[in-house]
Amino acid sequence: MLMPLDQMTDVTDDALLILYANGDKAAARALTLRLTPRVLGFAARVLSDRAEAEDVAQEAMVRLWRMAPEWRQGEAKLTTWLYRVTANLCTDRLRKRRKSxxxxxxxxxxxxxxxxxxxxxxxxxxxxxxxxxxxxxxxxxxxxxxxxxxxxxxxxxxxxxxxxxxxxxxxxxxxxxxxxxxxxxxxxxxxxxxx
Amino acid sequence: MHTDLNDLFAEARRTPSEPSPDLLARIMADAEDNMARPVTAPPAPVRSPWRFLGWLLGVSGASAGMASAAIAGVWVGFSQPDTVSRVTAAYWAVTSVEVIPTYDFLTDETQ
The missing domain is CATH 1.10.10.10 (Winged helix-like DNA-binding domain superfamily/Winged helix DNA-binding domain)
Structure with missing residues (x-):
């Protein structure tokens, strides 16, 4: 699947999320291209497993899409929220991996x-x-x-x-x-x- | 060693993780699945004064129209809007018309 470059570089993450919540597909694409590398990179280095990191990145982004309608602009930084979700997902994975x-x-x-x-x-x-x-x-x-x-x-x-x-x-x-x-x-x- | 470590960190920052096209496609598919569907509002009710009057009277359809017209007629009759009053006043205005001329001029002493 060919993905066009993020054409909305001058639009903030918050604004893109609000656009997405209003049904804007281009905003979803811009957020995907902008945030996925960061989430994936963080998860890959914490988990030391590329496949698991991809699953975590996808799950973190799903949570982002579902949270979009409730997002309140200016209350928190979107990337902070996303890193936190990713960190928790990684912790869950590591906990399962090492069991006891x-x-x-x-x-x-x-x-x-x-x-x-x-x-x-x-x-x-x-x-x-x-x-x-x-x-x-x-x-x-x-x-x-x-x-x-x-x-x-x-x-x-x-x-x-x-x-x-x-x-x-x-x-x-x-x-x-x-x-x-x-x-x-x-x-x-x-x-x-x-x- | 920390300087060397910082060099390694800098190198890591310059080489971000590139998501595969497959992962990007999956994430976009999730985005579309979770995207808000446009809400189709129910058709707005027809705002007709006659229908509203019918609703007040507890009737509907053609009966509502007839009942409303009857009420409107009674209201016009009693309240006599200004325009109607002027028309009726003009129509029923009584003016004195001298059908038989008087003969006062015959007895007028001045002549």
């Missing part, structure tokens, strides 16, 4: 190391980053992805994760330290100069 074992208690850093090395061998820096992210506890991973890859502010992340700004700062700091530890032995493969 909590991810935060698992010795993930050690477990993730072999997959990081495998990614290094393939020479794929992004795969190495994803493998290292997969080694973080879930909440740290969400915070790091939202802060450093999605580029959100701490206030917005706090709203998405339903925690305080200080907790966000703590999660991202610990997450970065853990990532650095995971990748520290791979500097040459990553192309980083010794220093």
């Amino acid at each position: 074992v909590t991810l935060d208690d698992a010795p993930e850093i050690e477990d993730a190391a072999p997959s990081v090395e495998q990614a290094m061998m393939a020479g794929d820096r992004m795969r190495a980053l994803d493998a290292a992210l997969a080694g973080l506890p879930e909440r740290q991973r969400q915070a790091v992805v939202l802060r450093h890859i999605e580029g959100l502010g701490n206030d917005e992340i706090a709203g998405i994760m339903d925690i305080g700004v200080e907790a966000v700062e703590s999660l991202t700091a610990r997450g970065k330290r853990a990532l650095a530890a995971l990748l520290s032995g791979q500097r040459q493969q990553l192309g980083f100069e010794e220093g």
Whole structure:
């Protein structure tokens, strides 16, 4: 299916959602093209599974379409709402995946190391980053992805994760330290100069 | 190492996840399924004063028209709108007409 480029770049997310709620198909297309990559990217890095991330992205967008008639312009940021829905869907998936074992208690850093090395061998820096992210506890991973890859502010992340700004700062700091530890032995493969 | 890590993050930001055409198609299909259907309003009732009067009198159809006309006639008769009053006044106006001329001029002493 060929999708035309988003022709409504000057229209806000809020306005597009209201247009969609009034039956505007072009607004739906613009929102799909604008928001799906963000939702998919976030879910893919949190879940480390492309197929599951696509399912989550689709489900998050379905919830967006269903919520559209009740959306109140200006009360909240649409992307914040959507990231929050996506984060909750990812949490549900991870909970089902690990069943009784909590991810935060698992010795993930050690477990993730072999997959990081495998990614290094393939020479794929992004795969190495994803493998290292997969080694973080879930909440740290969400915070790091939202802060450093999605580029959100701490206030917005706090709203998405339903925690305080200080907790966000703590999660991202610990997450970065853990990532650095995971990748520290791979500097040459990553192309980083010794220093 | 954090500087290197920041470089990796920057690289990740520059390479966003591209959704497959199939995923985009599924999401658009969901959007259309959940799109508000245009609401078809029921036809507006005909606003006829005669029908309204009929409704007041508790009758409908042709009976409503006849009853309404009867009420309107009675109302016109009693209230006598200004226009009607002027017409009837003009029609029934009594003016004195001298059918037989007087002969006063014969006895007029001045002549």
